[in-house]
Amino acid sequence: MKPHDAIKKEFTQQWLAKAESDLKAAIHLMSGGEVVFENAVFHFQQATEKYLKAYLVWQQIEFPKAHDILILLQLVASCDQELAFSLSEKS
Numbered sequence: 406m407k408p409h410d411a412i413k414k415e416f417t418q419q420w421l422a423k424a425e426s427d428l429k430a431a432i433h434l435m436s437g438g439e440v441v442f443e444n445a446v447f448h449f450q451q452a453t454e455k456y457l458k459a460y461l462v463w464q465q466i467e468f469p470k471a472h473d474i475l476i477l478l479q480l481v482a483s484c485d486q487e488l489a490f491s492l493s494e495k496s
Contacts, residue, residue, distance in 0.1 A: 413463065420459035427452035457481060
């Protein structure tokens, strides 16, 4: 059986890998000859969501199966208000 920290690290890395994949897709769409804006924005949103979920997994905070970045930011704020504010400020 794996130690708790190893499991936490593995799940966090899985979320980060998914986020990186969405980010790469979004960047690819934006850098192509013909920009497919809606699809790029979708992948940017998905990447953001997955990065936030990776952070929440690392902090061991449960989150709903929702695609609402504001809800995820509220959960981030429950353990790090400064980070949540900083991320909200960028939007």
